[in-house]
Each structure stands twice: as structure tokens, then as C-alpha cells.
Amino acid sequence: MAAREMRPSGGSRADEQRRRILAAAVEVFSRRGYRAASMNDIADGVGLSKPSLYHYWRTKQDLLVVVYEEVLDESLRGARAIVAAAPNPREAVRGLIVERVAYTCAHQDLLKICFEEESELPPDLAAPILERRRAFEAVVLEAVEAQLAVSGRELPMAPKTFVxxxxxxxxxxxxxxxxxxxLSPRELGEQVAAVLLPALG
Incomplete structure (x- = not known):
């Protein structure tokens, strides 16, 4: 997610500083890896002293959790909007695939963190993030099942496995x-969708 997309609600100076710190954390985590990154690295990225950084974020784990929450919440909102706007289930599935590819291409640094640093989350923090992911996957599964019902097609695998x-x-x-x-991110998404959609009829 670009820095402008990770901006907290509100427009105060503190909100802007938190946004800058979060963007710096994404860059540092993606480049160095979460475990090797330090709060000093993040503070250097925004030109703050370490004590000043702690005024906005207590730990780098807090920053990691927010990255996951932002990505998954945005993905869920986007998926629901695509399904709501689609004229039929097939277009809903196509739109979901295209958008997922395009989003991933456009935010490689964020997705690298989300896919490679999940083990750094303690169980109590990982549980609500997992619920967000399941909610997103459920939107895709419902669209796939709706298209299968319309087409009468049977997949050679469980719908969830296809998703x-x-x-x-x-x-x-x-x-x-x-x-x-x-290829642009969206063009690549269209190609991936063109390969996967025929399985649904």
C-alpha cells in the first residue's frame, strides 16, 4: 500500500506523522525483513529520534499488526464492492481475480511482508488477522459457488480448493x-483471470 493509502483517519499533524512512520516501517520490513529491522531503522527513515518514534508507536510489532490489518481490511472492502457492482457471478469472480493480481503487483513491498512475516505474529494477535483473511476468502468462495450454480459446472476439486x-x-x-x-498490473490480472475462469463455465 502506498503511503497515501495507509493514512489513518483524520488529518491532524499526529496522524500525518503516524502515516509517515508506517510507510517507513513498510519499506524497512520489506527490505531488511521484520526480524532484522529495528525501531532505530524506522526512526532514521523518517528523521526522528527513537524516543520521538515511541511517542507514536510502542513497538515494531504494533507496526507489523497495523500493516496486516490495513492490507486485509482494504482487500475485504474492495472484494465486497466488486461483487456488489458485478452484473453476474462470473464477472464478480473475474473482477476479484483481476483486482487481486493488480493489487499484489502494485504493492509488492506490502505483500512481501504479509506473506513472509506472518510467523512473527504471536497467536493472540494472529487470530483476528486470520479472521479478516477468512472473511476475504469467503467473499471469493461465495462468488465462485454462485457461478457454479449458474453454469451447472462441476469442478474436479472442491470450490474452496479452487479459490x-x-x-x-x-x-x-x-x-x-x-x-x-x-504488462501493467491490471493487464496481468486480466490474463490470469482468462486462464482461470474457463474452469467455472
Whole structure:
């Protein structure tokens, strides 16, 4: 998520500083890895002293949790909006796949953190994040099941397995997508959707 997208609600000076610190944390976590990163690294990224940084965020774990929450909440809002606006279930599934690929390509630093640092979350903090992820996956599953009901098609796998396959393909692009390559994030999303959708009829 770009810095402007991670801005907390409200427009106060403190909100702006928190936004800057969060953006710096994303850059540091993505570049160095969560475990190797320090609050000093993040403070340096925004030109703050370490005591000043602690005025806004108590621990780097707090920052990591917020990154997960922001990504998953935005993904869930977007998925629900796509389904609500789609003229039929097939278009809903297509839109969900395209958007997932496009979002992942556009926010490779964020998705690298989300997919590679989950083990750093203690169980009490990981549980609500897992609930957010399940809510997002449920939106995709409902759209897939609705399309299967319309088409009368039977998949050679459970619908949930198909959803996991689609999301796995979409999410993995953070590893290899090249912004300087020939395809925009959305163009790549359209291609991935074109490969996956025929299975649904």
C-alpha cells in the first residue's frame, strides 16, 4: 500500500506523522525483513529520534499488526464492492481475480511482508488477522459457488480448493512481477483471470 493509502483517519499533524512512520516501517520490513529491522531503522527513515518514534508507536510489532490489518481490511472492502457492482457471478469472480493480481503487483513491498512475516505474529494477535483473511476468502468462495450454480459446472476439486488455487496464483506475483515489464498490473490480472475462469463455465 502506498503511503497515501495507509493514512489513518483524520488529518491532524499526529496522524500525518503516524502515516509517515508506517510507510517507513513498510519499506524497512520489506527490505531488511521484520526480524532484522529495528525501531532505530524506522526512526532514521523518517528523521526522528527513537524516543520521538515511541511517542507514536510502542513497538515494531504494533507496526507489523497495523500493516496486516490495513492490507486485509482494504482487500475485504474492495472484494465486497466488486461483487456488489458485478452484473453476474462470473464477472464478480473475474473482477476479484483481476483486482487481486493488480493489487499484489502494485504493492509488492506490502505483500512481501504479509506473506513472509506472518510467523512473527504471536497467536493472540494472529487470530483476528486470520479472521479478516477468512472473511476475504469467503467473499471469493461465495462468488465462485454462485457461478457454479449458474453454469451447472462441476469442478474436479472442491470450490474452496479452487479459490485457494486462484488466490495462490494471484498472490504469488509479488515474487516475480516486474513493473518495468510489458504488462501493467491490471493487464496481468486480466490474463490470469482468462486462464482461470474457463474452469467455472
Amino acid at each position: 485457494n488455487t486462484c488466490l495462490g496464483a494471484a498472490n504469488w506475483v509479488y515474487k516475480w512481477y516486474d513493473p518495468a515489464g510489458p
